[in-house]
Amino acid sequence: xxxxxxxxxxxxxxxxxxxxxxxxxxxxxxxxxxxxxxxxxxxxxxxxxxxxxxxxxxxxxxxxxxxxxxxxxxxxxxxxxxxxxxxxxxxxxxxxxxxxxxxxxxxxxx
Amino acid sequence: xxxxxxxxxxxxxxxxxxxxxxxxxxxxxxxxxxxxxxxxxxxxxxxxxxxxxxxxxxxxxxxxxxxxxxxxxxxxxxxxxxxxxxxxxxxxxxxxxxxxxxxxxxxxxxxxxxxxxxxxxxxxxxxxxxxxxxxxxxxxxxxxxxxxxxxxxxxxxxxxxxxxxxxxx
Numbered sequence: 001x002x003x004x005x006x007x008x009x010x011x012x013x014x015x016x017x018x019x020x021x022x023x024x025x026x027x028x029x030x031x032x033x034x035x036x037x038x039x040x041x042x043x044x045x046x047x048x049x050x051x052x053x054x055x056x057x058x059x060x061x062x063x064x065x066x067x068x069x070x071x072x073x074x075x076x077x078x079x080x081x082x083x084x085x086x087x088x089x090x091x092x093x094x095x096x097x098x099x100x101x102x103x104x105x106x107x108x109x110x
Numbered sequence: 111x112x113x114x115x116x117x118x119x120x121x122x123x124x125x126x127x128x129x130x131x132x133x134x135x136x137x138x139x140x141x142x143x144x145x146x147x148x149x150x151x152x153x154x155x156x157x158x159x160x161x162x163x164x165x166x167x168x169x170x171x172x173x174x175x176x177x178x179x180x181x182x183x184x185x186x187x188x189x190x191x192x193x194x195x196x197x198x199x200x201x202x203x204x205x206x207x208x209x210x211x212x213x214x215x216x217x218x219x220x221x222x223x224x225x226x227x228x229x230x231x232x233x234x235x236x237x238x239x240x241x242x243x244x245x246x247x248x249x250x251x252x253x254x255x256x257x258x259x260x261x262x263x264x265x266x267x268x269x270x271x272x273x274x275x276x277x278x279x
Contacts, residue, residue, distance in 0.1 A: 020236035033245075034158070034222070042158070062234045065242075070218055070226040072194045072243035072276070079229075082236030 003028040007103030009091060014110050015083050024078045025053075027093045027101055031073045052094040055079055057107070058087040083107050161217065161224040168215070168225065169263060174255065177201075177264025183254040185268050192246040192276030197226075199254040201238035201264075205231075211238035213257040220250030245276035 006028040015021055032047040053065035062081045081089065086108050093101040157164070184198040203211045210233045216226040226244045238256075246252070249272045256264045 022237075022239065024241075057234065060232070060234055062232055063240070064230040065240075066228040066230075067242075068223045068225060068227070070221050070223045070245050072245050076196075076241075076243045078198070078239070078241035080235050080237040080239045082234060 005029070005093075005099060005101040007091065007093065007101050009089070009103045009105045011089065011105045011107065015107060017083065017085075017109050019083050020080050021083050021107075022078060022080050023055075023089065023105075024076065025091050025103060026074065026076045027103070028074050029093070029095065029101075031069065031071060031075060033069055046096060048095055048097045048099075050075060050093050050095045053077060054092045054094075055081070056090045056092070057081050058085060083109075157225075158222045159224065161219045164217065164224040168228075169255070172261075172263055174263040174265045177254075177256055177266050181254055181256050181264055181266045183252070183266045183268055185252050185270050188271045188273065189246060190273045192248070192272040192274055194243045195246050195252075195270065195272075195276070196241065197244050197252060197254075198239070198241035199256070201256050203238045203258070205233050205236055205238060207233045208259070210235075210259050211256055212259050214238070214240055215253075215255040215257075216242070216244065217253045217255060218244060218246055218250065219253065220248045221246065246270060246272045247275050248272055 008026045010024040012021060027050065029050055031049045034047065035043045037043055047069065049069050050067055050071070053067065054061060055063045063079045065077055067075065088104050089107055090102060090104040159167070180202045182200040184200070186195065189195040197216055199214050199216065201211045201214070203209065205211065211231050214229040214231065217224050218226050227242060229240050231238060249270065251267045251269050253265055253267045258264070
């Protein structure tokens, strides 16, 4: 899949200062699950799945997700943050093979 | 890739297969690589174990209180597709620097890897809310365990019926 690492972020279209905003994020990723051989033994290898998601707003970490293979393919996460100042909201996904995928949204007040 | 569905039961070990496995693993065990090469970070959270072992490893012997008054765990009653089950956790918390929700754990009891996610929140989040899609191998309880900044642990449990297993690891 060439789409691996595509990040989508959804923030509400209008944000008022000081409001608690709910954000939805999605990344295209296979989140490989453990495979077993015919004897039912786990095949040991480095499975490629996202194990860390970091949400930063104005450079400060708001939330950190530590995830395992029990999270669905193309993982979806939602979270909240308090919009105090206009600035950048950034979500970084890290997988076990060193892949790093970023998505960002500019928070503006209207 | 999908052939070896994780939710499928492991075949019962026979005496012969156990002996064979012991023989081949003997050398590996001697050098201490029985678990094989795994990134250290993944080992910290995503281990294959029973839910009791996972709870003991993550929380030790700390008391876990019932949090149904404060914690709202939103899961479907019946999940038709275990591969994608939306779960959301909302905690009634002021989220001030002195009193906020520090961690939210999502645990699926019947999964081979029971600890699904550990979320670390900061007071800047404004509200203790997380949502995500999880895999569920089979019908079983889903728990949300909330750790507050003063160290109290609160737990809420709900059963989810899974029609088609999501091979949840």
